[in-house]
Amino acid sequence: MSIHDTPLRGSNIVDLVNDLVRARRHSEPSGWREFLTALQKINVLKEFIVNPKRLAPIRDPMLVPQPHTPSQRSKKKKLKRLPESTESSLKPVMVWIHGGGFIKGSGTTKGFGPDYLVDEGIVVVTINYRLGVIGFLSLEGTDVASNVGLKDQVAALRWVKQNIAKFGGDPDNVTIFGQSAGGASVNYQVLSPLSAGLFTRAISESGSVFNPWSYMADPRERAFRMGQALGYTGEDDQALVDFLRTLTADELIAAQGKALSQEEKNGGEEYPFVATYESSVSSGDVVFLPDEPIKMMQSGQFNKVPYIIGANSEEYRESATSSSNALNNTPSSWTSLSKSFERYVPLDLGLERGSEQSLQIAEKIRKFYFGDQNMSTSTVPQFCDMETDIMFVKGVYKTSTEFVAHSDAPLYNYQFCYDGRLGVSRVHGSNSTIYGPSHTDELSYIFYYTAVTTPFPENSTEMITLRRMVSIWTNFAKTGRHKRTVHNRQNPVGHCYGQVALPQVVYRKLVHKHIRDKCQLQTQLGLETKQ
Structure with missing residues (x-):
């Protein structure tokens, strides 16, 4: 069952058309917090797809997690109304984090449906998060926050914690699972102190923080290579950010591949902007990854939950x-x-x-x-x-x-x-x-x-x-x-x-x-x- 098939529909979605670099929010929305009337089905975001020419207006993804519940489905497996849930009847929750190399993909269930999981009494939630340069540009010391794509995932998990009981899900029995970049994302959530208490188990399919494509040790160099390809000639980090803000989302997405060096390309790297550790707090922002992954794991700084991982x-x-x-x-x-x-x-x-x-x-x-x-x-x-x-x-x-x-x-x-x-x-x-x-x-x-x-x-x-x-x-x-x-x-x-x-x-x-x-x-x- 999708949120689109329930009475809990709303329009508290913020348009972010061509405003992706300056819009770094990954916290809860301000103002009206209830679901209103008809919510149109969310369009796949510009940064979620390889070909950015087939676009519709961009909407903030983390505000609309998509729950799918096992109760009261019709023959077409559509929920007619939400079940009346009690604490004793709450179902285990599985939150799906999609893959796509941190540069493409979507949490939509079109193509891959949750049917088999739902049939086993699971409440399934699918989410979206910002990708590519929009989600993972990192220039510390500037007013651009790092790892906002991963922080979007945290915001979605908080939404699940606070709201999933209304969909028949148990907020204290949440398993996060993902594949490829989604599997690496799960590993990052296992590492991050921001995610503590938001999930109880984790599954990583074909993804790890130690995969060569899932972590960047040189975020500043990549940002400047892309900036130079777009015409920036300076050396100041904040000036580069200000320059990037003058460009459209289309221009940024088209140029993000220029962030990789030839050596990185020869080594098989394809994804220019991915996760990195945050050594300082920028503009009062919260830190998702306070140290390098290997140091965090070897010091025991991670969420110790039951974990499945493989390939x-x-x-x-x-x-x-x-x-x-x-x-x-x-x-x-x-x-x-x-x-x-x-x-x-x-x-x-x-x-x-x-x-x-x-x-x-x-x-x-x-x-x-x-x-x-x-x-x-x-x-x-x-x-x-x-x-x-x-x-x-x-x-x-x-x-x-x-x-x-x-x-x-x-x-x-x-x-x-x-x-x-x-x-x-x-x-x-x-x-x-x-x-x-x-x-x-x-x-x-x-x-x-x-x-x-x-x-x-x-x-x-x-x-x-x-x-x-x-x-x-x-x-x-x-x-x-x-x-x-x-x-x-x-x-x-x-x-x-x-x-x-x-x-x-x-x-x-x-x-x-x-x-x-x-x-x-x-x-x-x-x-x-x-x-």
Whole structure:
């Protein structure tokens, strides 16, 4: 059920058309606080999409979280009216934080519906937050606050805490969950003191604060690179902010890719403005991330709640396949890529490009994944494994090890490895010969994916896996534990499900040796991430 299907509709939404840099509010709205009459369905914000040309008026996203409740649905699964809720009948709440690299995406349920979760007695809330340069421009010492996209999420969680009981949800039983940038956002909320008490459990799918794409150590440099691309020639931080405020949202969004250096692009970074730590308070603003993530985790400065975190077995499959297809059109490209292997040394190791140590590390990484083979069409599976580890698994592993070292709260690791016809990429025609789910593929085993037009039989492996995934997620939201199930190694789905999560073990490390071996590579190199 959506807020649009209930009597609680309103128009307390503030228009922010082309006013995105100066409008940094992430606190509660002032003035009238009740829902009024008809609320038009919220339009996807300009910074939520890749193509900013197809736009409608921009509205403040954090003021309209979208609750979906399990009670009194019609045949079309639309709630006719809100149920009368009592304290004893309140349902567990799951708050979804969407992904999209902190630069695109939306919390709308169009495409991915909450049906399966709602059917298990969960109240589902989806939210939006500011993205890209609008949500993550950081210039400390100026009147622009940092990490406002993440602070938008905090504001939404406060709204849930204060209002969700009116939708039949239990404000004291809230699980936050998200995928990709949403999964990293969940990890950031686990870290932030601003989020303390706003949720009781957390699930990160394919996202960690230690993923190389989820944290920026150089926010000032990125801001100035973008400013220079737009014509700013000065060196003063506040003057740069004032200059950016003279530009339209379209101009800012079009130029934000210029914030990345060529070295960062060569290293695989795609997202110019993401989270960073805040070393001081700007203009009386509150601090979301008071220190670097690694320091916060190692000092135990985080919210110690039950936590599920993991990734898909072949996260980089679709990107690796498309890269291979492009490289095959230019045979010399494979040779060039092999010779410039240093680009795959993770930037968060803090090594100077071209240094002896960086080149040695590059060779060790190449040997680990490719042995004596040169990169070619035949080594695409190895390339996929390497990028999956660099971009996702390494960060997930780091979050896991630091969490269990500094918290008594249970941590559950998972690896989703079932590559079925219901996976998002397969639904859209992927013909990759690499077996294993790609990035986002698990979403259609948790949410009702409207792109699936032909129903699968109830006894199909797709539906068995779907029911197991939904059961794991919802039982965790209800109790903080997994519901025990039988792990049948003779059943290929059961085997993969075992890698999704073994409920009888509270993991203190990743359970599969091949994953541990990969993650030990960084230890063998004698290096730690710098963030």
